[in-house]
Amino acid sequence: MSMTTVIFYILSAILLFAAIRVVTAKNPVHAVLYLVLAFFTSSGHWLLLQSEFLAITLVLVYVGAVMVLFLFVVMMLDINVEKLREGFWRNLPVAATVGLIMAFEMVLILTNPHTGLADYKAGAALAADASNVKVLGRQLYTTYLLPFELAAVVLLVAMVAAIGLTQRSRKDTKVVDAADQVKVRSQDRVRIVKMQAEKNVEAADTAESGEQQA
Amino acid sequence: MNWADLNLMPALPELFMSVAILVILMLDAFISDAKRGLHYGLALLTLAGCAVLQVQTYSAVPVHTFSGMFVSDALSSLVKLAMYGSTAMVLVYSRQYIADRGLLRGEFFSLALFALLGMNIMVSASHFLSLYMGLELLSLSLYSLIALQRDEVKATEAAMKYFVLGALASGLLLYGISMIYGATGTLDLALVAKAIKLHTANDMLLVFGLVFIVAGLCFKLGTVPFHMWVPDVYQGSATAVTLMVGAAPKLAAFVFVLRILVQGMEAMVADWQAMLALVAVLSMAIGNITAIAQTNIKRMLAYSTISHMGFLLLGLLAGTPDGYAAALFYSLIYVLMSMVSFGILLGLSRAGFECETLDDLKGLNSRNSWYALLMLLTMFSMAGVPPLAGFYAKFAVIKAIVDIHLYWLAIIAVMMSLIGAFYYLRVVKNIYFDEAQDTSAIVMRADMKLVLSINAVALLVLGMLPERVIELCIQAMKQSLTVI
Numbered sequence: 118m119s120m121t122t123v124i125f126y127i128l129s130a131i132l133l134f135a136a137i138r139v140v141t142a143k144n145p146v147h148a149v150l151y152l153v154l155a156f157f158t159s160s161g162h163w164l165l166l167q168s169e170f171l172a173i174t175l176v177l178v179y180v181g182a183v184m185v186l187f188l189f190v191v192m193m194l195d196i197n198v199e200k201l202r203e204g205f206w207r208n209l210p211v212a213a214t215v216g217l218i219m220a221f222e223m224v225l226i227l228t229n230p231h232t233g234l235a236d237y238k239a240g241a242a243l244a245a246d247a248s249n250v251k252v253l254g255r256q257l258y259t260t261y262l263l264p265f266e267l268a269a270v271v272l273l274v275a276m277v278a279a280i281g282l283t284q285r286s287r288k289d290t291k292v293v294d295a296a297d298q299v300k301v302r303s304q305d306r307v308r309i310v311k312m313q314a315e316k317n318v319e320a321a322d323t324a325e326s327g328e329q330q331a
Numbered sequence: 332m333n334w335a336d337l338n339l340m341p342a343l344p345e346l347f348m349s350v351a352i353l354v355i356l357m358l359d360a361f362i363s364d365a366k367r368g369l370h371y372g373l374a375l376l377t378l379a380g381c382a383v384l385q386v387q388t389y390s391a392v393p394v395h396t397f398s399g400m401f402v403s404d405a406l407s408s409l410v411k412l413a414m415y416g417s418t419a420m421v422l423v424y425s426r427q428y429i430a431d432r433g434l435l436r437g438e439f440f441s442l443a444l445f446a447l448l449g450m451n452i453m454v455s456a457s458h459f460l461s462l463y464m465g466l467e468l469l470s471l472s473l474y475s476l477i478a479l480q481r482d483e484v485k486a487t488e489a490a491m492k493y494f495v496l497g498a499l500a501s502g503l504l505l506y507g508i509s510m511i512y513g514a515t516g517t518l519d520l521a522l523v524a525k526a527i528k529l530h531t532a533n534d535m536l537l538v539f540g541l542v543f544i545v546a547g548l549c550f551k552l553g554t555v556p557f558h559m560w561v562p563d564v565y566q567g568s569a570t571a572v573t574l575m576v577g578a579a580p581k582l583a584a585f586v587f588v589l590r591i592l593v594q595g596m597e598a599m600v601a602d603w604q605a606m607l608a609l610v611a612v613l614s615m616a617i618g619n620i621t622a623i624a625q626t627n628i629k630r631m632l633a634y635s636t637i638s639h640m641g642f643l644l645l646g647l648l649a650g651t652p653d654g655y656a657a658a659l660f661y662s663l664i665y666v667l668m669s670m671v672s673f674g675i676l677l678g679l680s681r682a683g684f685e686c687e688t689l690d691d692l693k694g695l696n697s698r699n700s701w702y703a704l705l706m707l708l709t710m711f712s713m714a715g716v717p718p719l720a721g722f723y724a725k726f727a728v729i730k731a732i733v734d735i736h737l738y739w740l741a742i743i744a745v746m747m748s749l750i751g752a753f754y755y756l757r758v759v760k761n762i763y764f765d766e767a768q769d770t771s772a773i774v775m776r777a778d779m780k781l782v783l784s785i786n787a788v789a790l791l792v793l794g795m796l797p798e799r800v801i802e803l804c805i806q807a808m809k810q811s812l813t814v815i
Contacts, residue, residue, distance in 0.1 A: 261400075263464075264460045267468060273445075277438055277442065281475065282481055
């Protein structure tokens, strides 16, 4: 067994362990930390495939930015996991039965001799000076131009939706528009109503209705 | 590929639409809330422009571009024109409704057009990658359109359910696609079809992938057993958004299924035929029977949608060009029918009043006999009563099934449409034979009244003279499916 294969199996074992812990960890913060481990380990897999650019991107973007943000959010939310798990033991027998049957069926099919790894040849090794970034860039902007541009549109939709869902002009706000304040004229605020000094009831009524109309 | 090789002409309508959306988005930042009607006009203009470009760039022979990821053929052109039309009608119907509910915002129009762009990509995709990107563009726009009404608890709940279940279905679909990729080594639909036909791919992996893909597709179509989101989303969303979710996306989803199953995996027809038959029977049965128990008309129409999607699958699973054409015809007619029914609900709603229970329709005839007649036409068409288009659509798909000797399926379909007739006729009974509980006058904008009338009368005309349209469907199928 070559060194690469040994490393592959070690990384895979860690990856699977981390992935399982993500879903089984009681504490959500621990789950996120295991997810970080899973991402980090899979970036090791990229490196084995000689895709150093993708490996570094995975660490920088997912581990460095996305997961840290995620961790913040999880720490701020006060999630009561015990409450979410209340039905766990009650539903376990049924879930386990269904799961076992499914696993059994998959094993039946996948143990078929025709689904071996032998069908899939390993890719040729890359030259020492092969540039991942160059190949990726060329592919993205030529062959995969359409999906690439569409991904940009999807991100734009996400932006529009995020702004549309969160931004609102509050009706109860007390903020004063300075420009409106400066522009205001006396006629807008003060109304001079001419009325008799002495009035009878009828005249008062008409004056009042006249006032309302005005 | 070289830049000089890039032929943008087949995708001209999509490019125009993208630019128009950006213009609308930019304008949104500069105009005051009072002038939001401008967006409405611009959105309609965009749709008209797209339709003109679509006709201009039409070519009977499929043209591939973007490294074979995008195809413009007769099928995509026909369906795209129908989608422009239906989106325009949705906007006309929604105008007053969204204005009354504070939804008349720039985002409503830009998201609606983004959704349409996603549908266009789905319809024109010839590669799993572009298919998936189109689907996500559509889904994300729809999720946010539903959530736009965020002060409504029900709308938020509907958006959340749709989002979570939609993400799950996308995951299933992607898992299936990854297996197909593992087996064939390509994502291009034509190459996948070739690999399957020549048996160079691992059959076991293919079947595994197919199961996941069919599950994902059934979710997107809203068929049993992946239908649970449909009633909640239909009921929870603002009626205008429900209409947007229920009309054009069904057409896009149908072509999406057609591209994957027929263009990509036709050699496996025996496998997916059995799966779709099961799904179709369950959808027709559960959709129609559950609809009877509903008192909310939006929920009832949601279950009716599920059963209609079951009927649509009948044409698809026949596996013959005539069957595909029948299914296409069915989806076109279904879109027309769902637009009138939700259009009437939109027209009957007003500021502060939501028309959504069966009781709200009581005595519609005494309030306005013309709208009552339009609703009657639609309900009869949905039930499949002869002179109307719905009858011919059902007839065509059942004929396709009979042609391949699946008699038991045809018998179930006929029985289910009989059961379905009950709740459609109950709506008619409410409209004509019950006392009105709410006697306020019905106010509808003149343009909406006109379009709604044309829409409903089209059901009658297409029912009596369906040949032209069904001929168009058959032509489109022949021209698009032979050259792969």
